Amino acid sequence: MLQDATKAELRLCSRLKLEESAASQLIAAMREGKSSRGAVVLSPLAAADYLPPFDCIDTSDWGWLPPRVFVPAEGVKPTAFADYASGLYYALDLSSCWESAPLSVVEAPAASLDMCAAPGGKTMLMAARYLPHNHTANEVNAARRGILRQNMEQCGVPNVAVTGLRPDQWAAEGHCFNLLLADAPCSGQSLLCKGIRNPGCLGAQMVNGNAKRQKGILLAAVQCVAPGGHILYSTCTYDPDENEKVMAYILKRVPGWTAVEVPVLAEFRSALADFPCYRLLPHHGFGAGGFCCLLKRNINS
Numbered sequence: 135m136l137q138d139a140t141k142a143e144l145r146l147c148s149r150l151k152l153e154e155s156a157a158s159q160l161i162a163a164m165r166e167g168k169s170s171r172g173a174v175v176l177s178p179l180a181a182a183d184y185l186p187p188f189d190c191i192d193t194s195d196w197g198w199l200p201p202r203v204f205v206p207a208e209g210v211k212p213t214a215f216a217d218y219a220s221g222l223y224y225a226l227d228l229s230s231c232w233e234s235a236p237l238s239v240v241e242a243p244a245a246s247l248d249m250c251a252a253p254g255g256k257t258m259l260m261a262a263r264y265l266p267h268n269h270t271a272n273e274v275n276a277a278r279r280g281i282l283r284q285n286m287e288q289c290g291v292p293n294v295a296v297t298g299l300r301p302d303q304w305a306a307e308g309h310c311f312n313l314l315l316a317d318a319p320c321s322g323q324s325l326l327c328k329g330i331r332n333p334g335c336l337g338a339q340m341v342n343g344n345a346k347r348q349k350g351i352l353l354a355a356v357q358c359v360a361p362g363g364h365i366l367y368s369t370c371t372y373d374p375d376e377n378e379k380v381m382a383y384i385l386k387r388v389p390g391w392t393a394v395e396v397p398v399l400a401e402f403r404s405a406l407a408d409f410p411c412y413r414l415l416p417h418h419g420f421g422a423g424g425f426c427c428l429l430k431r432n433i434n435s
């Protein structure tokens with residue numbers, strides 16, 4: 135596989151410091167586009183003892199799966215069932231569920247903000263973990279905000295304000311949240327592993343542009359979190375410049391923040407940083423992959 139790899143594929147694998155076999159697996163996954171894996175998260179409309187009306191696989195030994203999340207058996211289309219149309223569950227990527235696993239070490243927040251919320255997957259995962267609580271789901275793109283609002287209504291998520299402020303506008307509001315999700319716009323390299331075309335996503339131009347935007351979002355985000363509060367940063371891309379390096383930049387540039395260890399993700403700890411952060415690749419078998427890092431604002435900062 136490596137013999138006929140493109141320069142861009144090799145560049146990515148070398149930046150990820152992958153050994154030959156892992157590099158071959160990543161390149162094969164990006165070319166085949168078959169790494170997608172679905173999951174469902176139960177909505178507040180589903181009772182505590184509700185079970186989805188389809189076969190699910192046994193996930194009891196995974197350790198990191200968030201509460202009220204089920205993984206359909208192969209071949210099952212959860213969106214084809216009446217319970218989906220009734221809003222009893224929301225369908226999303228398994229990798230997206232993995233990215234929310236750091237919340238396992240965060241206590242229920244008094245107030246939370248999902249800064250990049252549409253179409254609503256991370257907010258649904260939050261609602262499943264912490265409900266009821268005071269949550270704001272924010273989306274800058276008006277069309278996507280409409281979909282977000284529709285999804286929240288369909289799934290009966292209470293106490294959610296849907297807003298459309300830019301990160302700098304939120305920063306001007308001051309420190310009011312205990313938990314902020316920054317599921318950032320990114321180059322989306324993992325889309326390739328789902329069979330979705332994404333021209334240019336391996337190129338430096340796309341990666342650098344996204345890294346710049348991500349740093350801007352986070353420099354605003356840190357101004358919105360109260361002392362002792364958290365930011366969960368995540369992306370669905372592989373390049374370290376949009377992941378470990380963005381985190382390293384924030385930790386260096388903004389005093390009073392630390393990256394937090396997430397025990398349930400220990401096996402996914404990134405070797406590309408000297409602080410705790412986590413990456414999922416397609417060959418782990420939990421979907422197309424992603425990155426996550428939990429930052430905490432020191433109580434005295």
Ligand SMILES: C[S@@+](CC[C@H](N)C(=O)[O-])C[C@H]1O[C@@H](n2cnc3c(N)ncnc32)[C@H](O)[C@@H]1O
Nearest residue numbers: 250251252253254255256274275278317318319
């Ligand atoms: C990865 S998606 C979020 C997915 C969502 N969290 C979910 O789980 O369903 C990133 C979102 O960030 C929004 N976005 C794009 N540019 C942005 C910016 N400069 N600041 C904040 N959000 C932005 C996009 O419109 C997009 O909806």
